[in-house]
Amino acid sequence: MVKRVSLWNEGCPVARSLDVIGDWWSLLIIRDAFDGARRFSEFQQGLGIGKGVLASRLRDLVERGIFETCPASDGTAYREYVLTATGRGLFPVIVALRQWAEDCLFAPDEHRSSLVDKERGVSIARLEVRSVDGRALAWSDTQVRGVVTSKRKTRAPA
Amino acid sequence: MVKRVSLWNEGCPVARSLDVIGDWWSLLIIRDAFDGARRFSEFQQGLGIGKGVLASRLRDLVERGIFETCPASDGTAYREYVLTATGRGLFPVIVALRQWAEDCLFAPDEHRSSLVDKERGVSIARLEVRSVDGRALAWSDTQVRGVVTSKRKTRAPA
DNA sequence: CACTCTGGTTTCATCTTGAAACCACTTTGA
DNA sequence: TCAAAGTGGTTTCAAGATGAAACCAGAGTG
Numbered sequence: 495m496v497k498r499v500s501l502w503n504e505g506c507p508v509a510r511s512l513d514v515i516g517d518w519w520s521l522l523i524i525r526d527a528f529d530g531a532r533r534f535s536e537f538q539q540g541l542g543i544g545k546g547v548l549a550s551r552l553r554d555l556v557e558r559g560i561f562e563t564c565p566a567s568d569g570t571a572y573r574e575y576v577l578t579a580t581g582r583g584l585f586p587v588i589v590a591l592r593q594w595a596e597d598c599l600f601a602p603d604e605h606r607s608s609l610v611d612k613e614r615g616v617s618i619a620r621l622e623v624r625s626v627d628g629r630a631l632a633w634s635d636t637q638v639r640g641v642v643t644s645k646r647k648t649r650a651p652a
Numbered sequence: 653m654v655k656r657v658s659l660w661n662e663g664c665p666v667a668r669s670l671d672v673i674g675d676w677w678s679l680l681i682i683r684d685a686f687d688g689a690r691r692f693s694e695f696q697q698g699l700g701i702g703k704g705v706l707a708s709r710l711r712d713l714v715e716r717g718i719f720e721t722c723p724a725s726d727g728t729a730y731r732e733y734v735l736t737a738t739g740r741g742l743f744p745v746i747v748a749l750r751q752w753a754e755d756c757l758f759a760p761d762e763h764r765s766s767l768v769d770k771e772r773g774v775s776i777a778r779l780e781v782r783s784v785d786g787r788a789l790a791w792s793d794t795q796v797r798g799v800v801t802s803k804r805k806t807r808a809p810a
Numbered sequence: 811c812a813c814t815c816t817g818g819t820t821t822c823a824t825c826t827t828g829a830a831a832c833c834a835c836t837t838t839g840a
Numbered sequence: 841t842c843a844a845a846g847t848g849g850t851t852t853c854a855a856g857a858t859g860a861a862a863c864c865a866g867a868g869t870g
């Protein structure tokens with residue numbers, strides 16, 4: 495295990511997500527996978543991450559079901575890391591982070607990459623939180639129900 | 653600074669987001685703020701985080717414009733930490749993490765908290781990535797444009 | 811006015827990270 | 841075919857980050 499404290503057993507889904515992908519590198523690895531990276535060396539060069547840490551993260555992410563390994567698509571004997579359905583389910587998280595940064599973290603004239611619809615070159619609409627009946631909701635319109643009161647931390651298994 | 657490596661200067665908005673809120677505790681602190689926490693002690697007790705680390709994180713997050721401090725709402729001389737507009741802009745990120753966990757990280761019968769529309773008690777719809785003309789898009793329908801080629805890391809300022 | 815609470819800072823042992831060296835196996839290329 | 845280079849790691853070690861506990865100043869309470 496990578497972390498000292500596990501949040502897995504709290505009732506909060508946000509905490510459980512962060513327990514899996516909340517460390518410093520995981521979401522960047524996943525972002526690179528969405529951008530097409532598959533091989534160990536592609537992740538390593540793309541991120542500038544240490545090999546030891548990358549090996550450890552990929553091992554964890556495979557174990558957690560975010561990535562799976564398969565034979566290399568170029569016919570060589572090497573392996574590739576590809577996102578599972580669970581991993582691909584993080585796409586909205588990545589998009590939300592991207593949109594937040596575009597709105598709040600870039601100067602108007604600053605160079606940035608952007609995400610577009612591949613077919614038509616058209617850009618992505620802003621993510622919106624809506625109720626099931628379609629009304630757009632701000633944070634202040636929402637409430638968490640059924641919170642577990644125990645917020646004490648538990649030791650991660652060795 | 654908390655981190656050894658800064659990703660701020662990469663062109664990728666995702667990297668820049670993670671540079672600000674990508675560490676182990678920040679998103680949990682922000683989640684607690686969305687859930688109503690305002691005082692130092694509320695964050696500390698809710699998270700089980702060390703006081704030193706919490707003080708450091710709150711300082712960083714204020715510096716980065718995610719939180720601001722204001723006089724306590726109960727009339728005492730203490731201060732409170734409240735989310736700025738920038739911080740509130742992270743709401744879709746939190747919702748995306750929550751939905752991903754609900755889908756992929758919980759057993760069907762497992763106890764969890766849930767997010768609902770406060771007015772009508774109705775739950776939140778699934779976030780969807782769409783093009784500006786309204787079509788729902790999967791990851792494979794999209795592409796990143798204008799990536800900066802330099803992915804080398806830079807030292808964080810001391 | 812003594813006592814407690816709040817919101818920290820400091821200190822220190824422990825854990826994690828980054829960098830580099832090293833290694834076995836695969837591929838390339840002369 | 842055989843040496844060199846590339847891939848995908850592991851090991852080692854110094855430096856940085858974390859968690860726990862002790863400590864402290866200022867605010868609130870009786």
